Amino acid sequence: MSDALITPRSRSLAPANRPDGVLPVALDGVRYRADGATLLDQVTFRLRPGRLTTIMGANGAGKTLCLRLIQGLLRPDDGQITYATGPLNEAGRRRIATVFQRPVLLRRSVIGNLRHALRVYGIPRGDRAEMLADLLHLADLTALAHRSARVLSAGEQQRLSIVRALAAEPDLLLLDEPTANLDPYATRLIETLIRAAEARGATVVLVTHDVGQARRLADDVIFLNRGRVLEQSPAQEFFDTPASDAAAAYLAGRLLL
Amino acid sequence: MLARTLMTLMLLFAAVGISGPATAADRFIILQSTTSTENSGLYADLLPRFEADSGIEVRVVAVGTGQALRNAGNGDGDVLIVHARAAEDAFVAAGHGVARHDLMANDFVIVGPASDPAGINGMSDTAAALRKLAQAHAAFVSRGDDSGTHKKEQALWRAAGLEPQADGDWYREAGTGMGATLNIAIGMDAYTLTDRATWISFGNKLDHRVVVEGDAALQNPYGVILVNPETHPGVRARDGQIFIDWLLSPKGQAAISGFRVHGQQLFFPNARRTN
Amino acid sequence: MGDAITEALRLVAFGDAALWEIVSLSLRVSLTAVALACLIGLPLGALLAIARFPGRGVLIVATNALMGLPPVLAGLLVYLLLSRAGPLGPLELLYTPTAMVVAQTVLVTPIVAALSRQVIEDLHQEYDEQLRSMGMRTWGAVMTLLYDARLSLLTVALAGFGRAAAEVGAVMMVGGNINHVTRVMTTTIALETSKGNLAMAVGLGLVLMLIALVVNGAVMGLRSAQAVPRHV
Numbered sequence: 001m002s003d004a005l006i007t008p009r010s011r012s013l014a015p016a017n018r019p020d021g022v023l024p025v026a027l028d029g030v031r032y033r034a035d036g037a038t039l040l041d042q043v044t045f046r047l048r049p050g051r052l053t054t055i056m057g058a059n060g061a062g063k064t065l066c067l068r069l070i071q072g073l074l075r076p077d078d079g080q081i082t083y084a085t086g087p088l089n090e091a092g093r094r095r096i097a098t099v100f101q102r103p104v105l106l107r108r109s110v111i112g113n114l115r116h117a118l119r120v121y122g123i124p125r126g127d128r129a130e131m132l133a134d135l136l137h138l139a140d141l142t143a144l145a146h147r148s149a150r151v152l153s154a155g156e157q158q159r160l161s162i163v164r165a166l167a168a169e170p171d172l173l174l175l176d177e178p179t180a181n182l183d184p185y186a187t188r189l190i191e192t193l194i195r196a197a198e199a200r201g202a203t204v205v206l207v208t209h210d211v212g213q214a215r216r217l218a219d220d221v222i223f224l225n226r227g228r229v230l231e232q233s234p235a236q237e238f239f240d241t242p243a244s245d246a247a248a249a250y251l252a253g254r255l256l257l
Numbered sequence: 258m259l260a261r262t263l264m265t266l267m268l269l270f271a272a273v274g275i276s277g278p279a280t281a282a283d284r285f286i287i288l289q290s291t292t293s294t295e296n297s298g299l300y301a302d303l304l305p306r307f308e309a310d311s312g313i314e315v316r317v318v319a320v321g322t323g324q325a326l327r328n329a330g331n332g333d334g335d336v337l338i339v340h341a342r343a344a345e346d347a348f349v350a351a352g353h354g355v356a357r358h359d360l361m362a363n364d365f366v367i368v369g370p371a372s373d374p375a376g377i378n379g380m381s382d383t384a385a386a387l388r389k390l391a392q393a394h395a396a397f398v399s400r401g402d403d404s405g406t407h408k409k410e411q412a413l414w415r416a417a418g419l420e421p422q423a424d425g426d427w428y429r430e431a432g433t434g435m436g437a438t439l440n441i442a443i444g445m446d447a448y449t450l451t452d453r454a455t456w457i458s459f460g461n462k463l464d465h466r467v468v469v470e471g472d473a474a475l476q477n478p479y480g481v482i483l484v485n486p487e488t489h490p491g492v493r494a495r496d497g498q499i500f501i502d503w504l505l506s507p508k509g510q511a512a513i514s515g516f517r518v519h520g521q522q523l524f525f526p527n528a529r530r531t532n
Numbered sequence: 533m534g535d536a537i538t539e540a541l542r543l544v545a546f547g548d549a550a551l552w553e554i555v556s557l558s559l560r561v562s563l564t565a566v567a568l569a570c571l572i573g574l575p576l577g578a579l580l581a582i583a584r585f586p587g588r589g590v591l592i593v594a595t596n597a598l599m600g601l602p603p604v605l606a607g608l609l610v611y612l613l614l615s616r617a618g619p620l621g622p623l624e625l626l627y628t629p630t631a632m633v634v635a636q637t638v639l640v641t642p643i644v645a646a647l648s649r650q651v652i653e654d655l656h657q658e659y660d661e662q663l664r665s666m667g668m669r670t671w672g673a674v675m676t677l678l679y680d681a682r683l684s685l686l687t688v689a690l691a692g693f694g695r696a697a698a699e700v701g702a703v704m705m706v707g708g709n710i711n712h713v714t715r716v717m718t719t720t721i722a723l724e725t726s727k728g729n730l731a732m733a734v735g736l737g738l739v740l741m742l743i744a745l746v747v748n749g750a751v752m753g754l755r756s757a758q759a760v761p762r763h764v
Contacts, residue, residue, distance in 0.1 A: 071665050094667040104662035107680045116676065120666050168666070287627055287708075296727050301711075318627060318708035332616030333626050436726025461728030491616050491624065 021171030155186030321404030332489030401430025539735030565636030573644030607705030
């Protein structure tokens with residue numbers, strides 16, 4: 001990952017001096033193209049510490065792409081993403097954790113997946129046992145600790161991937177439609193976990209189509225349409241008085257379902 | 258807990274592999290040899306006697322004479338026992354060998370199917386028999402591998418005034434060792450030239466039998482050569498010479514003539530040193 | 533064939549010392565070669581699976597093609613290397629079990645590299661984004677992939693072992709089929725065939741297949757024991 005494309009705004013600030021770590025994160029005029037199509041254009045927004053931001057928008061609006069760019073998995077073709085800690089290096093990338101829409105779990109037991117994450121995230125050996133127990137408990141997976149991760153239910157897998165992300169003790173937790181395929185009970189468990197993540201100091205970005213969920217959780221809403229940011233506003237304001245026709249239509253469409 | 262499968266297996270493999278060779282004699286020599294002496298069981302009878310006398314292990318690499326000469330010509334061997342006089346002399350002349358000594362002899366025979374389509378059974382004039390065989394276009398399998406037997410066979414055809422080509426008709430080239438060639442000849446109901454030692458000890462004769470024998474032209478002398486340490490540093494010349502001296506000694510010669518398969522003597526000692 | 537089966541049974545039942553010496557050398561040579569081939573081939577396969585560099589496609593094709601390397605050619609190359617007339621002549625390795633291990637390693641490494649490349653590449657496609665999002669560098673990712681693909685890679689190693697244990701051309705050429713020193717199952721079978729002892733040859737062949745069966749059975753047992761999801 002070339003640092004040149006992710007220009008730092010404040011190189012001098014070391015993470016240790018900042019309780020908010022990589023935050024705030026700012027996207028400034030970001031453009032991303034693939035196969036000749038512009039998928040994101042002039043995307044500018046700011047993620048502030050402690051505020052749960054939901055990214056909403058129709059399929060193909062570019063929501064998941066935003067997460068990948070923030071995590072540093074992709075580079076913008078134009079524009080900048082700036083992090084409070086400076087250019088995103090390996091250490092910085094570990095301050096951010098992503099839970100993908102379809103959880104990618106290793107072919108190991110539940111506890112094996114968590115052990116792997118703790119090791120990768122560089123958690124000191126002596127702290128790992130305690131964190132393991134804590135994370136298993138948090139996900140309510142203690143009883144299934146030695147079960148192969150791949151035989152878990154969809155909800156259990158999603159819970160495991162969220163606590164695995166929390167093993168990084170991230171500043172920023174990126175969740176891509178974590179409840180897309182879950183029943184209401186499993187959804188509620190995930191939402192509880194998201195609250196717990198916030199309580200542990202993670203700032204959460206949540207991509208979701210579930211307007212009810214967004215109403216329950218969001219502090220801020222970013223609304224994307226065809227690769228452009230149409231709105232970035234406090235949740236209440238967005239839901240009560242959407243500024244754009246597209247957002248209004250989107251919300252109405254959801255209500256029609 | 259699930260861990261270590263591959264690791265364990267690899268360590269196991271490695272541990273198994275590291276343990277030393279089956280026998281690790283301090284003193285040994287490599288003998289590049291023609292196959293007839295090995296396949297007939299001569300070495301199995303002879304070498305333990307020598308090893309008991311000398312404490313030197315003889316490791317036999319049994320390949321065709323041509324291959325044995327080439328290997329020894331690369332310095333890969335200390336002593337050579339082969340049967341192709343002209344090639345042996347050339348080997349020594351080229352500086353690869355110290356000297357070539359007569360060791361022993363037996364004879365070649367032509368074997369063929371009991372039905373004897375060429376009608377050569379009982380003949381002792383090899384040249385006449387080969388001409389008859391060629392006229393009848395009876396199937397004949399040649400070693401075709403530049404071995405001592407192959408060289409001998411070519412010389413016999415030349416002496417008969419013929420130069421058969423392996424064009425897929427009756428004259429076939431196997432391109433392989435004596436035993437494999439016999440298997441092919443037997444499978445094809447064909448004639449072939451073999452040394453008598455290999456033939457007598459061969460286990461898959463079916464109804465093949467000796468049809469031509471007893472010609473002076475069928476003599477098969479074996480020579481023994483020490484690979485030249487001046488040309489090929491690393492050759493175990495001292496122990497190699499001890500082996501050669503033993504073979505040529507009355508004791509070694511007696512051991513050769515005492516070797517029997519099915520009650521028959523296969524090799525006839527004729528030690529004669531060349532200086 | 534009846535003779536051969538009787539011979540095989542006799543060999544196994546009475547297990548004469550000569551047979552066990554040959555069997556154990558076969559196993560030692562082939563298993564060591566497979567272990568070395570894994571040591572070289574797995575990282576190479578992982579590299580080809582994950583890294584993107586110019587010439588990668590050519591290398592993959594070459595590795596795949598080398599799976600068909602004729603044993604005799606591998607034997608000849610190693611012979612030329614280890615011969616006293618060759619560059620490594622002074623090591624005096626020709627006609628030793630070590631030479632046979634080297635030749636079989638040359639044969640098996642492309643198999644391990646090519647097959648593991650496929651296995652790891654498939655898994656890599658699945659894991660890549662997750663591992664990168666966790667900030668893993670290439671080396672760590674490779675270790676994770678190797679570990680998680682271990683059961684498939686075990687099958688890859690078995691394929692390599694099959695190739696090593698079954699080939700005769702390479703070990704014949706660089707080992708010399710020396711009694712008590714470099715004589716293994718396959719060269720013994722070739723020797724007995726050339727002596728016309730066909731029943732003995734087929735009997736030995738049956739013993740060789742029995743060994744392959746036992747090795748494969750043991751590994752499959754290990755596999756299934758590992759694959760069962762365990763409960764607390």
